[in-house]
Amino acid sequence: MTETVLITGCSSGIGRETALSFLADGWEVYATARNPADVETLGEEGATIASLDVTEDDDVERVVSRIVDEHGHVDCLVNNAGYGQPGPVEDVPVDRVHDQFDVNLYGPLRLIRAVLPHMRERGTGTVVNVSSAAGRIAVPGMGIYCGSKFALEGVTDSLRGEVAEYGVDAVLVEPGPVDTDFHDRANGEIEGIERSGAYERFYQMYGDRQAVDGGMPGAVSPKEVADTVLDAANVQDPDPRYPVGTSAKVAEYGRFVPAKWRDRLYETFSELSTSDWAKKLFG
Template structure:
């Protein structure tokens, strides 16, 4: 029997890289992709098939999917992992930055999903794994644009799951809490003063944001990317995967926040603002 085939986006570091290695350990045929091929050369050395893929480029998407089908005849799993976070108060984030956020976090997974679905329907099997976030279930001040993109990904996944259920295809949402990756570094770059103009009206937010960056990553509350990768591989391998996989203690607790009355949740965020 031929090994199962998986296409993973955003493999340059963090969750994507860990996921590629985890699938390799399970003897899948792994197509690891990233915008910069130099970032994934070591994955090629480990046994992955590597390819340049910018999820915002439709031609890239079609090229990579066609290559996999030509070489292996099927795609058993798609892991939509590529993405980033645009932080900043809603008023300060320019609309073009909102568009860029959705292009990577929502339209990218949509492009790839549309590209692989005809092949999965033909083989009457497959799993689409969308890497969301606890932020796809609970929004927070300063993260509205990012959270909106993850809320959209969750809504799209919920609809798709029912649409393709009778075609033998599963759709899974992975919802990590904080993960020990370079994710926050990229978010800090996007929220830099050169990216968005910091208005004095939201000075407390920017102070809290900068303080959090100064503390750095690797806190005890953060899960290692390998922990997220484990749930992704388990979901892809399961006969009947769950619709959602909250990853880590923080995620499991935080998703309950959506059931808290809005007034109480807003008061809690207001208190945090005052303390900062």
């Protein structure tokens, strides 16, 4: 019996590469995105494509029901759809916070609630939630995004213990910086937030250094993340967490560093990022 996977956010980057990795491994792949035109090429590669907005309950129910009708089961759910909302906490309007959590947290929850009854009935299945190193260590200037990923981590940790007796696994994949267009999308989200004028150094730091995307040293490729997701789906007893890349692995240990030390490190990084010599070096 061919195993079936539902992947969200397949228009580019990690989601697209994850779909290709599962296809190469012989899975029946349902590759989804809000705009089906964005995943047409995956259809040409052999995936079944579908429109899916993770913030819409009807979309979620429609796609999951379709998979069950066509194949009878969902073996793996990969919650990859997400984006980053930059900006100091004070500057991000509450409606933007809601939008961030609607995609990064409530979206995965909608999918999980839709697939779990089918997984429990069969006594097998894997839920892979694509989180971030920022779900383990929060950084100034990205508090809302970090909050959404911290929440996803907490939900997944609880879920793992709840579904284990039914033969279902819940796994977190935690990449550090990834060489994708994440930075471009995040920059777009800066427009429209309410700048108080108190935190310009953070805007300058992220703008000058491209500190939230693959421009950072140690960025990994989307393929490396995708292969990690596939590994998590294939093993009998997956690890609870899979950090991907050096930055993510460092973040695992960074949680044990006293908060005051981390705060000082961020302050030093911010000062260096906005200094004249750093602009010449990285600008």
